[in-house]
Amino acid sequence: MKFGSICHVYPPIDIVAEGDALINITGQQTLIGKIIISFSKFNIDFGNLYFQVDDYKSSLKFSSCNLFRNAGRQAVNSHSLAVVNRGSLILEKLNIDGNNHKGNEPLIQSSQPKLIQFTSFNIINLALVSGHTAPLLLNVTELPLESNILISDVHVKQSTAGDEAQAGVIFVRTKEQVTCSKKDDDPSTVPIMLIENSEIIQNTLASISESSAILIDGLNTQQILIRSSTINNRSPPNNNKAYELKIALPKDCEPKDLINQLKDDEFGITLFPVAVKVPPSEQFVALILPLSDKYANIRVNSNGQEQCTSYVQNYYNDIRTFSCAIIIMKAQDSLGLLKEIPRSVSFTGQFAENDLRTDGLTVTFKGTNFQTQANMISFQPNLPISTNLKDNALFRIHDESITLINLFILRSNQIGSEKAPIAIIISDIGQQSNGLQKNAAGQLVIDKCILEGGNSAISNVWYNLGLAETCNIGYGTAIVADGQSVVQISGSTIRTFEGPAVRALNGASVTIDKNTILDNNGQRNRNTLSSMQTNVVCEGGREITTVDVALDNVTSFTSTGNGWIFSSQNNQCVVKATLNGTQRLPRSIPQINSVNVVVNITNQQDKITVNGKFFEPCLRTLVLEIHEKNKVDKRMTLDFGIDSSYPTVEYLDSEHIIFQFPYTQLKDFDYSVEWEISIYESGKREQTNWLSIQPTVIGIITDQPGDDQSGGTSKKVDIQLILSIALPIVQKQETV
Structure with missing residues (x-):
């Protein structure tokens, strides 16, 4: 079938093919005027010609057609398929494969159109010649404000849009510039240009500065609506600021108003895909768009x-x-690209890291497998460690929330690394000048994780330190909760840290559930107090600090009955420890197993050796009490702690203490009767156990009859050895 020209016919004409029909366009180019013409289900070979619509009331439509030139041997855009001046063009249900033949013109060229409508239109492998300065698909100039550009379900892929800044895919320019006013903000305003449910992706665009896939020039913000579409043609790094979308707004328009007109769109991973220009400025400036x-x-x-x-x-x-993930999240947060949207990082593999600090972000870090080295983070702190603790931590939280799930985090055992916590939460909560609270409490949630320190039997962290240094109970901690913050630990294992699993102070709230294992934390290896541990430490401080720990899986408690949970005596700590829901002592009181008392009259010294357990004086004052049996009103007490110097207190190890003091301290006691002795925590005398013992006395007896044959007198040392059997007198201890 051959089709020549159609002109000046008034009624609508629908031409529909019932079979596999072909139209060859031949003859001279003639205008379509005052006619509505529609082609459906045809294969149309345009040859070297094109349609031209040149009347406001005229319309040309192609539906379900296959369009090509010279049997597909020539670029379909060697000429425009249609030039629309003042009329309408509708393209629907079309598929065009340009076969990468390079053409010279936009597929559709239009000036002052009434309507341009593309629906269900697929374009692939279309190309423009090098040096061309017009867009690939649609070029509209002098668009009247009563016109419409409607693009729906259109897919432009794998095409080449030239190599010039003026080349792209879709360019639309208005006939005249208007200004923005408040009446333009009417939400009922119908947009002049609509792009929806469409894709412009994987196309080759010019990498020249400020080039773009789409250019819109002259419409105000309410006249533009691009929604549920993907425009993604750039690859990072986009150093030339080549944009996906450029919009030149009229005078007095507010660029930020465009954000609501770009709804649910996807621009890919490249930064700053949209740029806006508003007179009198001549420069396009990147528009910050929220990410999906x-x-x-x-x-x-x-x-x-x-x-x-x-x-x-x-x-x-x-x-x-x-580190790359943290860089991206922090930058996105500073630009407001994901406001109030919780972030998550899921990972697989083994990583060596020293800084995952996400200040100000709410983030969940999640391993893809449960508690295995397949999700391991090897924490390698930068040495030497900064004096500011918060600069050393792997994770740092202020007033946001960090959640750790299914992670295996291993802290380096290199000396000095113990100073760097796995996580530190320092809340900046406070009050504004008007008395209102300005921030919420920061939160750290640890679920189904393994946190492991570098402490071992051969570690040097606590080697041969003095008593005061050994009692630095917050040192080497895994987690620091400082200020009005919340730490929740469930189903996790925290083990072999040089210090406590958690150190809490200044109003923090810590909860550790019964499914969490605390194992061998703060063990004072190679130290006098070698049996001492520190599972949790509450230091009190400015505000009431609360600690709630279930002892069900605290290994020190199941093996020795001691939870090793330390708390300050300044009434700023509220500590609750439970086993199977029943409240228990968080830290064991001292227990005496045996005692030996030697009163040496010769050198005027008394020596008391006490054997037992849990004698460590850290964060408490201990009391040694001696009285004659059944004479409690006549007693000698000595307070001692980490600063004790008189009387001399010598820790042989965690379970053996030697006290030495002048003979005069006990000179009024009766050496011939049993004494009762105990060591207890100051203020908890009623909870202690007592041992009965008769002292050993070493004295000098003068002018005694001699034991030789001369019958004279002599002086000798009379050493009286008394085998002392300790008889424990145990008072009933109440569960606290």
Whole structure:
């Protein structure tokens, strides 16, 4: 079938093919005027010609057609398929494969159109020649404000839009510039240009500065609506500021109003895909657009393909390093790209890290496998450690929330690394000048994780330290909760840290559930107090600090009955320890197993050796009490702690103490009767156990009859050895 020209016919004409019909366009180019013409289900070979619509009331429509030139041997855009001046063009249900033949013109060229409508239109492998300065698909100039550009379900892929800044995919310019006013903000305003449910992706665009895939010039913000579409043609790093979308707004328009007109769109990982210009400025400036929710969920893999040392893209999938993920999250937060959207980082593999600090962000870090080295973070702090503790931590939280799930975190055993916590939460909560609270409490949640320190039987951290240094109970901690913050630990294992699992102070709240294992934390290896541990430490401080620990899986409690949970005596700590829901002592009181008393009259010294357990004086004052049996009103008490110097207190180890003091301290006691002795924590005398013992006395007896044959007198040392059997007198201890 051959079709020549159609002109000046008034009624609508629908031409529909019932079979596999072909139209060859031949003859001279003639205008279509005052006619509505529609072609459906045809194969149309345009040859070297094109349609031209040149009347406001005229319309040309192609539906379900296959359009090409010279049997597909020539670029379909060697000429425009249609030039629309003042009329309407409708293209629907079309598929065009340009076969990468390079053409010279936009597929559709239009000036002052009434309507341009593309629906269900697929374009692939279309190309423009090098040096061309017009867009690939649609070029509209002098668009009247009563016109419409409607693009729906259109897919432009794998095409080449030239190499010039003026080349792109879709360019629309208005006939005249207007100004913005408040009446333009009417939400009922119908947009003049609509792009929806469409894709412009994987196309080759010019990498020249300020080039773009789409250009809109002259419409105000309410006249533009681009929704539920993907425009993604750039690859990072986009150093030339080549944009996906450029919009030149009229005078007095507010660029931020465009954000609501770009709804649920996807621009890919490249930074700053949209730029806006408002007179009198001649420069396009990047518009900061919120990212979609999928960018809030970052996936890290030690074998990943993407990596970065600075913020040059919005990677979210298959990132190789944690550091890259942190760089991206912090930069996105500073730009407000994901406001009030919780972030998450899921990962697989083994990583060596020293800084995962996410100040101000709410983030969940989640391993893909449960508590295995397949999700291991090897924490390698930078040495030497900073004097500011919060600068050393792997994770740092202020007034946000950090959640750790299914992680295995191993802190280095290199000396000095113990000073760097796995996590530190320092709440900046406070009051404004008007008395209102300005921040919420920061929160750290640890669920189904393994946190492991570097302490071992051969560690040097506590080697041969003095009593005061040994009692630095907050040293080497895994987690620090400082200020009005919340720490919740469940189903996790925290083990072999040089210090406590958690150190809490200044109003923090800590909860550790019964499914959490605390194992061998704060063990004073190679130290006088070698049996001492520190599982949790509450230091009180400015505000009431609370600690609630279930002892069900605290290994020191199940083996020795001691939870090793330390608390300050300044009434600023509220500590609750439970076993199977029943309240228990968080830290064991001293217990005496045996005692030996030697009163040496010769050298005027008394020596008392006490054997037992839990004698460590850290964060408490201990009392040695001696009285004659059944004479409690006549007693000698000596307070001692880490600063005791008189009388001399010598710790042989955690279970043996020697007290030495002048003979005069006990000179009024009756050496011939049993004494009762105990060591207890100051203020808890009623909870202690007592041992009965008769002292050993060493004295000098003068002018005694001699034991030789001369019958004279002599002086000798009379050493009286008394075998002392300790008889414990145990008072009933109440559960606290």
